[in-house]
Amino acid sequence: MRLSLRRFLLAATASLALVGAALPAHAIPEEDAVAKLGVVVVFVVMGEQGQPAFVNMPDVEDKVLLPMYMTRELANEALQVVRNTEGGEGSRLLLLPLTEAIKLNEDLAKQLTEKTDKNLVISLVPSxxxxxxxxxxxxxxxxxxxxxxxxxxxxxxxxxxxxxxxxxxxxxxxxxxxxxxxxxxxxxxxxxxxxxxxxxxxxxxxxxxxxxxxxxxxxxxxxxxxxxQVRNGIPEQQILPQQILPQQP
The missing domain is CATH 3.40.1350.100 (Trna Endonuclease; Chain: A, domain 1)
Structure with missing residues (x-):
């Protein structure tokens, strides 16, 4: 888990001043600390085919941005924007705990490296x-x-x-x-x-x-x-790593 957490932190701070490759010394196991993030959920806009709705970064050709929204209200606003674009009619929201977002970032970063020349930048978008x-x-x-x-x-x-x-x-x-x-x-x-x-x-x-x-x-x-989510009994949605990015023609 340490590798994926470091990548997530770096991906989430790539455009900020607080970038650092090292994590702090651990007084408790990192897995226990990461597990605490499971009570924080984020929302990701997914395309009709199940792929994340990446955003191209202006003047940065080798990076793509993936917004992760911290509230459903913000995510719904972003979803409507995507649905109003050509080919975006079937887009939907994926709700997942921040712990799963860390794993998703790991899978996406790996697949982007293998299939494209792009690097992933995560943007956590708060209220x-x-x-x-x-x-x-x-x-x-x-x-x-x-x-x-x-x-x-x-x-x-x-x-x-x-x-x-x-x-x-x-x-x-x-x-x-x-x-x-x-x-x-x-x-x-x-x-x-x-x-x-x-x-x-x-x-x-x-x-x-x-x-x-x-x-x-x-x-x-x-x-x-x-x-x-707990109160309404909404089931967790899962994405298999092989479903995230389409195969290159």
């Missing part, structure tokens, strides 16, 4: 509202707008002092990290007289914290779309 709120929080804390634009890809919200949650099958509290700001606010409202300050970090920083923390004290709160 516009969450991104704006995160930017406001960081500016309030003294960050510069240009640094935020360069380094913040997907915001993860938390509080200081930390807001903790005790999971039903555990007896110890964990520090809660949220991909949806609205979920953080709901959690705050359920703690009497809680006065913690809202904070934000990039999702890659959050993952690094999880990996390096020896006491395994961080808890990624399931995203709203994940909870909706």
């Amino acid at each position: 516009r509202q969450d991104l704006d709120l995160a930017t406001s929080i960081l500016i309030k804390q003294g960050a510069k707008k240009e640094d935020i634009d360069l380094n913040l890809q997907v915001p993860v919200f938390y509080t200081y002092p930390p807001l903790t949650i005790t999971l039903p099958d555990e007896n110890k509290p964990r520090v809660a990290l949220f991909f949806n700001y609205s979920q953080l606010q709901k959690a705050r409202s359920e703690v009497e007289e809680f006065e913690g300050e809202d904070r934000v970090m990039d999702w890659r920083q959050a993952f690094n914290l999880i990996v390096q923390e020896p006491d395994d004290k961080f808890f990624l709160h399931p995203t709203q779309d994940f909870l909706d």
Whole structure:
């Protein structure tokens, strides 16, 4: 799993300043840390034949972009754009946990290398509202707008002092990290007289914290779309690696 995670992180940061080939030292097994990402779902627009809807990058001939949308609302907007293009009428959305997105990236990167001269760039696309709120929080804390634009890809919200949650099958509290700001606010409202300050970090920083923390004290709160999936009983959709890219003529 380490190889695929590194490739995913590199693919997701290829146009940003936070590119690095090395992962941080592990205090907990990386597989355990990666498993925590399973409560975060993303959406990918798929073409009628089951292939991802890649986007060509302007002025970059050797790379293709694959957006992975963090909310169903954003994904539906992108889906309508694709459906309105020639040959896109039968396009659909693929919902998958971020853990499966890492595996999908591994398969796609391999197939693109074998079948084309293109390299894969992953773009995780967060809620516009969450991104704006995160930017406001960081500016309030003294960050510069240009640094935020360069380094913040997907915001993860938390509080200081930390807001903790005790999971039903555990007896110890964990520090809660949220991909949806609205979920953080709901959690705050359920703690009497809680006065913690809202904070934000990039999702890659959050993952690094999880990996390096020896006491395994961080808890990624399931995203709203994940909870909706569980509540509605939507089955997971699977894509076999050989189905991802069409054969070259």
